[in-house]
Amino acid sequence: EQLVVGSSRRPVGSWEKDYDSFVLPLLEDKQPCYILYRLDSQNAQGYEWIFIAWSPDHSPVRQKMLYAATRATLKKEFGGGHIKDEVFGTVQDDVSLNGYKKYLISQSSPAPLTAAEEELRQIKINEVQTDVGVDTKHQTLQGVAFPIAKEAIQALEKLKNKKLNYQIDMKNEIIILANTLHTEIKDLPKRIPKDAARYHFFLYKHAHEGDYLESIVFIYSMPGYTCSIRERMLYSSCKSPLLEIVERQLWMQIIRKIEIDNGDELTADFLYEEVHPKQHAHKQSFAKPKGPAGKRGIRRLIRGPAETETPSD
Incomplete structure (x- = not known):
């Protein structure tokens, strides 16, 4: 089991004009796949890409699990710095050009607020507006x-x-x-x-x-x-x-x-x-505990028989 390139094509027009005609024919009803689609924009590392993870609902469970498990590895090997957006889809509308544009709109929109968060936001707005x-x-x-x-x-x-x-x-x-x-x-x-x-x-x-x-x-x-x-x-x-x-x-x-x-x-x-601070693993050393104070009394120097002094004449 290994990842292999299924197909590749050279760009014809702009990325938007080529998108649906290049991407949609690659989608199979019961077969997951990864698609790396190159945009016209560039960053410091070169061209930017869209990473498309296609996993149709009716594909075998084992196939879904294999593709889910290798997703992070493929992104790392390709180079995460090249990937501008990551799109996941189970139906064609999710990964079509229209679906991708909807994804961009959803990403740029603020996440829905809870009632407490909305109340806090209004308080902050009022604070700014009241001098x-x-x-x-x-x-x-x-x-x-x-x-x-x-x-x-x-x-x-x-x-x-x-x-x-x-x-x-x-x-x-x-x-x-x-x-x-x-x-x-x-x-x-x-x-x-x-x-x-x-x-x-x-x-x-x-x-x-x-x-x-x-x-x-x-x-x-x-x-x-x-x-x-x-x-x-x-x-x-x-x-x-x-x-x-x-x-x-x-x-x-x-x-x-x-x-x-x-x-x-x-x-x-x-x-x-x-x-990005390094994570240092410190090995804790344990010192031999001292005995309780005041229990043993003063240490004495004990000499063996051979060490005793000989009396002088």
């Missing part, structure tokens, strides 16, 4: 909740392809956007000021275990005592309220929060280990 939004000075978060400039909020929402720096305007007491320069990992240390504190939101693009990932990392840089006491206090106090707004109100998922005092620490290896 506690991110452009006012009346937020009630822990720490010093300086307002965030509208330009900074808009830039956060466009973080998908950029790395952003934020700084505190200490005169006007507001968090403002410093820059949105495109930054690779090798250039990241240069973006860390040596004489001023900063908040950085970095889109960390990398591969992990065969998958292409884009993870948002928050970096708080504070270059020690080259900053004034007031600057150190303000940046320290404003950090938690800023993250509260970013995570709770803007719904951004921050994978890792890092504090540094020197940009030279930000190497590719350092970031990878911070985002």
